[in-house]
Amino acid sequence: MNELKATRDGYGEALLELGEDKRVVVLDADLSKSTRSEKFKKKYPERFFNVGIAEQNLIATAAGLAASGKIPFASSFAVFITGRAYGQIRLNAGISNLNIKIVGSHAGLLTGEDGASHQSLEDISLMRGIPGMTVIQPCDFIEAKKATKSIAKHKGPVYLRLLREKLPIINKEDYVFKIGKGVLLKPGNDVAIIASGALVHEALKAHDELKRENISARVINIHTIKPIDQEIIIKAAKETKAIITAEDHNIIGGLGSAVAEVLIKNYPIRICMIGVNDRFGESGKPKELYKKYGLTKDNIIAKVKSLLRYKDKEVQK
Amino acid sequence: MRKNIIKKLEKIALEVRRDILEMTTEAGSGHPGGSLSATDILVTLYFYKLRHNPKRPDWPNRDRFILSKGHACPALYSCLARSGYFPISKLKSLRKLGSFLQGHPESTRCPGVEASTGPLGQGLSFASGIALAGKLDKRNYKVYVLLGDGEVQEGNIWEAAMFSSHYKLDNLITILDKNKLQIDGTTKEVMDIEPIRDKFKSFGWYTIEIDGHNFNEIITAFEEVELVKEKPKVIIANTIKCKGVPSMENKLEWHGKALTREQLKEVLRTLK
Numbered sequence: 001m002n003e004l005k006a007t008r009d010g011y012g013e014a015l016l017e018l019g020e021d022k023r024v025v026v027l028d029a030d031l032s033k034s035t036r037s038e039k040f041k042k043k044y045p046e047r048f049f050n051v052g053i054a055e056q057n058l059i060a061t062a063a064g065l066a067a068s069g070k071i072p073f074a075s076s077f078a079v080f081i082t083g084r085a086y087g088q089i090r091l092n093a094g095i096s097n098l099n100i101k102i103v104g105s106h107a108g109l110l111t112g113e114d115g116a117s118h119q120s121l122e123d124i125s126l127m128r129g130i131p132g133m134t135v136i137q138p139c140d141f142i143e144a145k146k147a148t149k150s151i152a153k154h155k156g157p158v159y160l161r162l163l164r165e166k167l168p169i170i171n172k173e174d175y176v177f178k179i180g181k182g183v184l185l186k187p188g189n190d191v192a193i194i195a196s197g198a199l200v201h202e203a204l205k206a207h208d209e210l211k212r213e214n215i216s217a218r219v220i221n222i223h224t225i226k227p228i229d230q231e232i233i234i235k236a237a238k239e240t241k242a243i244i245t246a247e248d249h250n251i252i253g254g255l256g257s258a259v260a261e262v263l264i265k266n267y268p269i270r271i272c273m274i275g276v277n278d279r280f281g282e283s284g285k286p287k288e289l290y291k292k293y294g295l296t297k298d299n300i301i302a303k304v305k306s307l308l309r310y311k312d313k314e315v316q317k
Numbered sequence: 318m319r320k321n322i323i324k325k326l327e328k329i330a331l332e333v334r335r336d337i338l339e340m341t342t343e344a345g346s347g348h349p350g351g352s353l354s355a356t357d358i359l360v361t362l363y364f365y366k367l368r369h370n371p372k373r374p375d376w377p378n379r380d381r382f383i384l385s386k387g388h389a390c391p392a393l394y395s396c397l398a399r400s401g402y403f404p405i406s407k408l409k410s411l412r413k414l415g416s417f418l419q420g421h422p423e424s425t426r427c428p429g430v431e432a433s434t435g436p437l438g439q440g441l442s443f444a445s446g447i448a449l450a451g452k453l454d455k456r457n458y459k460v461y462v463l464l465g466d467g468e469v470q471e472g473n474i475w476e477a478a479m480f481s482s483h484y485k486l487d488n489l490i491t492i493l494d495k496n497k498l499q500i501d502g503t504t505k506e507v508m509d510i511e512p513i514r515d516k517f518k519s520f521g522w523y524t525i526e527i528d529g530h531n532f533n534e535i536i537t538a539f540e541e542v543e544l545v546k547e548k549p550k551v552i553i554a555n556t557i558k559c560k561g562v563p564s565m566e567n568k569l570e571w572h573g574k575a576l577t578r579e580q581l582k583e584v585l586r587t588l589k
Binding site for chain 1: 377423424425431432433434435436438439442443444445446447448449450451453454472473476477479480483484
């Protein structure tokens, strides 16, 4: 069993290392304990600013800091930072293309007991629609840590989506993170499961079970949802002719939509999207919610099988 | 000394008002009302107060000016052009396809524009960010930001008011262009902002109230607020929408509408 750690912890740890660069400043809106930006606050109190419960001010102040040559990381819950400050993000990170790092933690159904109001299922869609925005969702602690360091070097606005729950660590310390580059986790030629964030782990479990039934499933981790790695997606479509996407987000506007946009232009085949089916969540334990809303390895396996039946029919035609 | 300065500023203000009317008529749209009410404040900043270098718009020690009420950009563009950021002849391109003089100002397109603005309520936060960076970097520049009076109805303004007071941003100087009119009517009818001075005071700000068309009072106010430490400051400037054009003054209809060419000819004769 792999060690368990949350992606938000990767963010917190990376900030500590990034603090050596004096240009790095961190802002939070009264959630620094939860987002883990508190770590930075303790080591570099003079460059940490709590704005209180005021997300609009969080982003627009970060914008002023970015315009003055700072590298601001602004963190809060995904649902608040993307929802309550959308106009500030659009104007400053979008139109002015300022170097703001927008960090939303506690994304998705995985947020669990807090319920629908706190479970961000539209944030990727909102951020992906802003021209010039880079959108990243790491799948484990190491990837989150490397992604945080990587976006500090990247010039331009970034949305980093983080999760509350501890997840297995699947990457090694020497893992090389590259913005915009998909990661082939498991080879396979019958079907390709393209996943992001927490669903990467469900995809890996599905891979192992399918293998026992002699179904060879390719697993691809898409950490950068925008700009998306077109090459790895088109290649998977050509070689497997069966694509499944899996994410903890509304099926409208997230990873599934991004993959569909690539395929419809380059290699149109039927794809199956696993995600939250255009509805809001509810309170419950993360595991219970994943089961109820179909974000599990079992649902991935079921969808793989039905997609393969469809593929066979297409081949026979 | 002061007399000569004021004489110079009055002359420039007249040119800027002429620019505003000509630009918006040429564009066939735009916001003359709020541009004309802010003119004397902007002229005092660009031609007397700001420490800036139009040849080096990115000079790190420059004073910053943020036009939070971005729709008043014709006044800003005219001041930038007349300071030397770009040729005055370019003003005619306002709002036209391909122009760097967008309908609302954009920092990536227009030299001298510090922040993209237009959606109201954000400029004070942006200015606070720059003021904070100035403190961190131990630079002694000042950050000036102009707000509209209707604009303070935005919640973001009060988030920023609390923030800049909490972090003691005494390098932040806000001017409230209180022209008392907004799109749907008077601020009193639409959403009363009074007592606005007490509101800022209660947020921990240093406040002062002046006639926003009296150069002597504007200059004195800028000098006075410089002496105040550990607090952000607001200069509440009582202004007149469309100031300088008697036939348009205090008339709501000129918030977001340009004069026709015929009207322009008529009006330019009465400009003061």
